Amino acid sequence: MMYFPQRLVIEKEVGDSPLVKRILATSPGLPVDWVDRVPENADGENGSFLEIVKFRGRFIKPCPGTRFYNCCGYQILNLGIQCSLGCTYCILQAYFTSPNVRLFANLDDAIQQLTEHLNDSPDHIHRIGTGEFTDSLLLDPLIHLSEHLVPFFAAQPRAILELKTKTAQVDLLEKMDHRGQTIVAWSLNPSEVIAREEAGAATLEERLGAAKRCQGWGYRVAFHFDPLLAYPGWRKGYQEVVERLFSAVDPGGIVWISLGTLRFMPTLKTVIQQRYPNTSILDEEFVPGLDGKLRYFRDLRVEMYAYLNELLLGIHKDLCIYLCMESDDVWREAFGYTPVERGGLSAMLDRRALSSFVPASI
Amino acid sequence: MLDKESYSIQLDEVDWNDTSCLITYGPLPDKLILSIQTVGLIHKPLLQRKSDGLFRIICGSRRLAVCRQLGLSPLSCEVLSISTSPVTSLRTAIYDNIAQRVLNPVEKSLVLTKMAKHLNQPQLVQEFMPLLDLEPSDTLCSRYVQLLPLEAPILDAIAEGTLHERIGFVLSPLERGDRLAFFNFFQELPFSVSVQEELVETVVEIGQRDNFTPRQILDSAEVNDLRRAHKRPARQRAQQIRKQLQARRTPRLTARQERFARETKDLGLPPGVRLIPPPYFEGPKWSLEFTFAGAEELAIRLRSVARLAEQAKFQRIMERE
Ligand code: SF4
Numbered sequence: 001m002m003y004f005p006q007r008l009v010i011e012k013e014v015g016d017s018p019l020v021k022r023i024l025a026t027s028p029g030l031p032v033d034w035v036d037r038v039p040e041n042a043d044g045e046n047g048s049f050l051e052i053v054k055f056r057g058r059f060i061k062p063c064p065g066t067r068f069y070n071c072c073g074y075q076i077l078n079l080g081i082q083c084s085l086g087c088t089y090c091i092l093q094a095y096f097t098s099p100n101v102r103l104f105a106n107l108d109d110a111i112q113q114l115t116e117h118l119n120d121s122p123d124h125i126h127r128i129g130t131g132e133f134t135d136s137l138l139l140d141p142l143i144h145l146s147e148h149l150v151p152f153f154a155a156q157p158r159a160i161l162e163l164k165t166k167t168a169q170v171d172l173l174e175k176m177d178h179r180g181q182t183i184v185a186w187s188l189n190p191s192e193v194i195a196r197e198e199a200g201a202a203t204l205e206e207r208l209g210a211a212k213r214c215q216g217w218g219y220r221v222a223f224h225f226d227p228l229l230a231y232p233g234w235r236k237g238y239q240e241v242v243e244r245l246f247s248a249v250d251p252g253g254i255v256w257i258s259l260g261t262l263r264f265m266p267t268l269k270t271v272i273q274q275r276y277p278n279t280s281i282l283d284e285e286f287v288p289g290l291d292g293k294l295r296y297f298r299d300l301r302v303e304m305y306a307y308l309n310e311l312l313l314g315i316h317k318d319l320c321i322y323l324c325m326e327s328d329d330v331w332r333e334a335f336g337y338t339p340v341e342r343g344g345l346s347a348m349l350d351r352r353a354l355s356s357f358v359p360a361s362i
Numbered sequence: 363m364l365d366k367e368s369y370s371i372q373l374d375e376v377d378w379n380d381t382s383c384l385i386t387y388g389p390l391p392d393k394l395i396l397s398i399q400t401v402g403l404i405h406k407p408l409l410q411r412k413s414d415g416l417f418r419i420i421c422g423s424r425r426l427a428v429c430r431q432l433g434l435s436p437l438s439c440e441v442l443s444i445s446t447s448p449v450t451s452l453r454t455a456i457y458d459n460i461a462q463r464v465l466n467p468v469e470k471s472l473v474l475t476k477m478a479k480h481l482n483q484p485q486l487v488q489e490f491m492p493l494l495d496l497e498p499s500d501t502l503c504s505r506y507v508q509l510l511p512l513e514a515p516i517l518d519a520i521a522e523g524t525l526h527e528r529i530g531f532v533l534s535p536l537e538r539g540d541r542l543a544f545f546n547f548f549q550e551l552p553f554s555v556s557v558q559e560e561l562v563e564t565v566v567e568i569g570q571r572d573n574f575t576p577r578q579i580l581d582s583a584e585v586n587d588l589r590r591a592h593k594r595p596a597r598q599r600a601q602q603i604r605k606q607l608q609a610r611r612t613p614r615l616t617a618r619q620e621r622f623a624r625e626t627k628d629l630g631l632p633p634g635v636r637l638i639p640p641p642y643f644e645g646p647k648w649s650l651e652f653t654f655a656g657a658e659e660l661a662i663r664l665r666s667v668a669r670l671a672e673q674a675k676f677q678r679i680m681e682r683e
Contacts, residue, residue, distance in 0.1 A: 068645070283571040285612040287642040297614045298644050327645065 002169070003084045003101070003138050005050035008032045013054045014105035019143045020052055026142050040098070047084055047099030050139075055079075055104035059113045063132065068290035069325040070339050072258075073346030076132040077114060077161075079104050079145065083134045085166055085200040088276040089227055092133065094268040103139060107148055114152070118159055125350035126156075131164030131185075140169050147172060154179040160353045162222060166201035168210035174217050183255050183353075184214045185222035188245065190237030193229055197281060204241065208248035215253050226260035226324055228304050230284045230296060235307060242311045251316035256352055259305050260324030263295040290327070298330060305334035320352045364454060366440045371409065373435040376426060377416035382448065383455040385476065386423050387468040388521040390431070398428045403437060408458070410442040410451055417441065420451050421458040449480040460493055467527035468517050470494045471509040478507065508534040516545050526555040532562045536576065543577035550589065551600040561604065564611045579607075618643055625679050632666045634659075637679075648680065 008027075012034050014020055024032070038051045055078075063074040080103040082096055104110065118126060130136045130149070140146050146163065153161040154177055164185045173184065186207045189197070194204055202210070211221045223245065225238070262281060264272075272282060286294035295301065305323060312319055322345060323331055328338040339345035397404070407422025419426060420442060429437055442451065456473050459465060465473065473494060477486055483500060491498040496506070509520065509530045516533065519525035525548065533541045544565075548558050565576045579585065588603045609616040626637050634653040640646065650667065654660040670676050 280571075282567070285614055287612075287615060287644070289642075290645050297612070297618070297642065299614055299618060329644075329646070 002141060002167075004142075005030065005101070006048040007050070008052060009038050009049050009100075010034055010052045011038055011054055011105075012036060014052060017052075017105040017107060018148070019103065019105045019107055019145065022144050023050075023052070023142050026144075038102070047082065047101065049100045050142075051098075051100050051102040052105045053102060054106045055109070059104070059110040060117050060128070063129075069327055070323070070331065070345045072322065072324070072349055073127065074162075075126060075128045077110065077128050077130050077149075078133055079107070079110060079130055080139065081133040083138055085135060085138070085198065087166070087201065088197045088272060088279045089229075089262055089264065089268075089281050091264060091268060093271045093275065094265055095133070101134065101138070103143065107145075111148070111152060118156060122158065124158065125353055126159040127162060127349060127353055128153075128159060129162040129164055131162070135165050135167060136163035137165040137167050137169045140172055144172060146176070150176045150178050150182045153181040156181060164224065166198060166207065168202040168206040170210045170214055173214060173219065178217075178219060180218070180220060183220050183222050184211070185224060186211055187224045187226055188241050189225075189227075189229065190234075190241050192237060193231070197229070197279065204244065208244060212248045215249055220253055220255040221249060222255050222257065224258045224260070224324075225308055226258055227262035228259060228308065229262055229281060230300055230304065231280060234304070238308060239311060242308070242315065246315050251319060254316075254319060256320040256322060256349060257312060258322050258324045259308050260326075261296050261301045261304055263289065263293045263325070265293055269294065291325075301326070302330055302333045305330070309335055320348065322348065364442060364446065364450070366408065366442050368406065369439060369441045370436045371417060371439045371441070373426070373430050373437065375415075375417055376409065377412060377414075377418055380412070380416070380418045382476070383410075383418060383420045383452050384423055385455055385459055385465070385469050385472040387472060387517065388466060390424055390428055394424060395428050395431070398425065398434070399432060403429060403434070406438055406440050408440045408442065408454065410446055411444050413444060418451070420455050449477075452476055452480065456490070456493070465494060466521045466523070467506070467530070468509060468521040470496065471506045474503055474506050475510050505531040505534075513538060513542060513545075516541060519545070519549070524549075526558070528555055529558050529562070532559055536562075536566070540576040543580045547580050547589075550596075551603065552596055553600055553604070557604060561607060564607050568607070568611050615642065622679070625675070629670060629673075629676055629679070631670065632663050635663055635667055 004027075008023065008030055010020060010032055013036075015034070023030075038053050059078055061076050061078065063071065063076055080101065082092055082099065082101045083090065084101055114128075130145075137146070149161055149163075150173065153159055160181055160183060162183045162185050164187065166187050170184065173182075176182075188204065188207065191204045194201065201207075211223075214221055225241075228234075228238070231237070262284075266288070269282065272279060284300070285297055287297050289295045296304075305326075309321055312321055321335075322339075323334070326334075328340070331338045339348060342348050343351075403425060405422065405425070407426050408420040409417035410420050412418050417439075422439075426437075429435065442454075456477070459469070473490060474486065477490055481489070483503070487498045487500060487503050491503060496502060506527075509517070509527065512520075512530055512534060516525065516530060520527050520530050525545070529544075529548065533544055536544070544562060547561075553561065562576075565579050568574070569576050569579055574582075584606060585603055588599050588606065591599055594602075622639055622643070629637075631637060636651040638649040638651060640648060652660060652663055654663060
């Protein structure tokens with residue numbers, strides 16, 4: 001479902017930014033409040049306001065992994081917060097009190113920080129994503145953010161941009177000279193889960209259709225089975241997803257697939273119960289993990305990972321499948337090896353990122 | 363200062379149905395009855411004249427109730443004018459009460475609920491929660507406000523202190539029948555407050571998952587068998603029911619715990635030695651607990667455990683867990 005705000009609240013300081021100009025051009029007639037500063041918790045019924053502000057902090061940060069679990073060394077480029085897709089399990093419900101989507105419009109500052117960051121460690125492989133605190137493509141039809149990011153990354157020999165989304169809003173990507181440096185990634189779940197728990201997001205068919213189109217435009221794609229949800233019939237549900245996935249996309253062009261079962265900070269539980277009293281995602285048994293988050297009991301996690309791993313590798317043996325935030329024990333039991341035996345998770349993914357670069361001519 | 367005058371009031375002039383400034387809850391204290399019986403009314407109640415000719419009680423509702431019970435009328439009372447604003451009257455009632463005693467949780471709920479009609483949330487939280495010895499927080503304020511609609515037996519128990527207000531908070535979103543089922547269950551068996559909270563969460567979650575109401579679960583044959591096993595001490599029954607409900611909520615963890623218990627039993631650890639798995643069988647932190655009387659005994663136990671640690675069945679527990 002395309003995001004369309006009912007009102008824009010724009011800080012005057014970013015009035016000249018290309019993103020603001022673009023949204024004013026793409027959405028004429030949308031009411032606009034010009035303000036000096038948007039307060040932390042601005043009003044906006046049901047998150048219907050789009051706040052466009054100047055971000056004053058660090059745009060690029062390491063993914064907040066913990067010392068207890070294998071972290072993939074991902075970095076987050078934070079260009080906005082909140083999301084309107086309304087997934088029942090969304091962690092952002094506990095992070096941010098305002099339901100409004102907020103866009104950081106001082107893109108020049110972000111690009112400058114990013115450039116400095118990349119120059120600081122030119123030998124590193126940088127895997128960078130924008131989909132941590134919002135959906136990477138949620139606002140793209142309105143602000144054309146990808147027109148700025150994809151060309152920037154195309155010129156970075158050792159940095160990869162991963163656009164993670166649950167939308168099918170990929171039209172703008174078609175004509176871009178991405179040089180293989182942008183990966184488009186979708187989070188996947190069985191159709192019945194999408195209908196119940198990700199009701200505002202694109203259907204499975206739409207997501208896979210978008211992935212197919214992106215592959216056709218030479219993009220490498222990635223998939224995240226995250227959150228994997230246990231429900232009666234989950235095996236069959238995920239089997240169908242895998243079958244549909246491989247009937248839609250060429251497995252050779254999948255750069256990586258991650259698996260991560262549902263996990264959340266305990267404070268989110270009450271929020272979910274209040275907002276979505278009919279959801280069944282809390283039915284399974286949860287135990288506190290080493291990082292304090294509630295997770296499925298380890299045996300179930302292992303069972304789900306092993307099942308998906310076997311299913312995926314059974315179709316294409318050269319896939320790079322990894323676990324998001326899991327311990328060595330769980331890796332060993334589910335996959336038969338630990339990341340360290342393959343040089344560490346970060347290195348595994350770096351190799352993958354480098355090895356399948358698409359030539360610049362595409 | 364309040365504008366008030368003394369009047370002699372007949373008790374049938376008091377509007378007993380007007381509870382707008384009533385913030386007391388609970389039975390009349392025996393000592394108050396005795397005091398009024400013995401020496402009469404020492405402190406004058408404060409009333410407010412109403413436009414219908416009756417008087418609203420502002421302060422002294424319990425004194426007036428005792429006088430009514432004892433048939434003492436007329437009484438000398440202080441009377442506020444009609445023009446005193448409702449918020450001033452209510453504020454007067456609250457300050458008068460908190461100056462004399464600690465309010466019970468139901469009374470705190472009455473204060474916050476009634477004052478919420480006159481003040482905005484920040485004012486309410488900032489002025490009245492500290493006054494009630496409560497941490498000024500919006501969430502806590504709304505929890506207290508949600509107590510009032512609870513059923514009378516539950517409110518009575520909270521006011522008397524036989525049921526903690528925290529349990530009132532967790533019961534408030536439930537259906538009436540479910541609340542009363544929990545209430546009776548907690549009256550019957552000795553659980554600590556935190557265990558009561560845990561049980562409400564557990565039972566509600568089982569119900570959501572398996573499509574039962576909490577009441578059906580608490581009245582189920584499995585739970586009832588234990589509830590009615592009166593030959594066993596109440597504490598033991600309480601523990602067994604808790605364990606049974608936990609097992610129903612977390613079957614995987616329970617199965618793992620049972621398997622671990624079986625396997626460690628088979629292992630034949632020496633007496634005084636306990637193998638403790640990591641929390642929820644997750645992570646590398648296994649522990650061994652030794653109880654021993656002296657160095658020699660410790661050495662024997664250590665040697666015996668060292669021998670066991672080399673056995674395949676010991677290693678299997680460690681690997682599989
Ligand atoms: S798409 Fe992602 S960010 Fe948006 S609501 Fe769903 S989980 Fe949250």
